[in-house]
Amino acid sequence: MPDYPQTARIKSKLFHQRQFQRALVLEFAGNGVLVFAILLGIVVISQLIRFLGEAVSGKLAVDGVLALLGFSALNYLSVLLSMSLFIAILLTLSRCYRDSEMVVWFSAGIGLTRWIRPVALFAAPVVTVIALLSLVLSPWAMKRADDFKAQLESRDELATLTPGVFRESGQSDRVYFVETVDVGNGRIGNIFVRSVQNSQMGTMVAREGLQQTMPNGDRFLVLLNGTRYEGTPGERDYRIVEFERYAMRIESAASKQLLPNVRTLSTLELWRNPTRWNLSELEWRLGLPISAAVLSLLAISLSYVNPRAGRSLNLVLAMVLYMLYSNMISVTNAWVGQGKLSPGIGLWGIHALMLLITALFFYYRMSLFSWRRVFNK
Secondary structure: OOOHHHHHHHHHHHHHHHHHHHHHHHHHHHHHHHHHHHHHHHHHHHHHHHHHHHHHOOOOOHHHHHHHHHHHHHHHHHHHHHHHHHHHHHHHHHHHHHOOHHHHHHHOOOOHHHHHHHHHHHHHHHHHHHHHHHHHHHHHHHHHHHHHHHHHHOOOHHHHOOOOOOEEOOOOOEEEEEEEEEOOOOEEEEEEEEEEEOOEEEEEEEEEEEEEEOOOOOEEEEEEEEEEEEOOOOOOOOEEEEEEEEEEEEOOOOOOOOOOOHHHOOHHHHHHOOOHHHHHHHHHHHHHHHHHHHHHHHHHHHOOOOOOOOOOHHHHHHHHHHHHHHHHHHHHHHHHHHOOOOHHHHHHHHHHHHHHHHHHHHHHHHHHHHHHHHHHO
16 A cells, blocks of 8 residues: 555645745745846946946947947856856855855755755856857857957048047148038038148038049048138238138048957867967856856855854855856966967866865864754763
């Protein structure tokens, strides 16, 4: 005869375990979304300030700020997700310690390793997304950002004019200032141009200007109803000429040849051409999802909160270990590129070391709790 009461107890236990894991994963996700939103906001604001500064100084066209901001944010997503995953697990389990939930679980005979399963359920899809971003989307975003910058820099000098901003031409022989720009009609209002022609400095002001393209492809800036000042004020050769129509040829900007950058190469290209720096970049991309998985396990052992030592001590220790881990990944990748370290050790050495540190933290926490149970008895 089957033991129905025992079967019912087993089913009830499994049901409560699933409910617990589901609630824990939801708490992980809530903290992770909050942390990710804060980190993404910080990155977006800092990059926006940088791009706006370049736009004001004339190094970047204003209409390219949003596109470059999007590419830059996409490039940072893998790192931000890794940090968010680590911090979310750390905050959630630290909260369990502070609310004495961990004490109840340990007293019921549930060890620290039993928390690996719910953490893995939450971390696995996040690590998969990090791998996709690191291996595919981030190189694509870097490539598109470089191509977009080259496209902006190859535009003619009038295409980069911004109302209310002095802008120097690519040949450094003209300075423009316009008050209004009508993109639809291609007209410019209240324009100021200072240029050098035939070794003479000249200044022109006009009420209106427009762009005109000739049948042979030459483009001109036509100033209407303006005045040109030539020479040095006070000298005999100083002239003031009023005109109804004055045409200035617009020189096309030469396309810049982009230098090869390993960060813009696809992962498949890095694999097919295994030079030292290509292997270094490949190890960086592979190291991001690997480090995210290792950090999710490390957060379990670092989440212990000792009320006597302060609630923030474990967070400080976790941040220090995270910074050391990230910096050592960058250092080992640089050593692989410089030929000071073999690719195999450069890829797996630092991650194996962090796995060892994680195992030691697990052993220390479990041993410490076991000794406390014996002492309390």
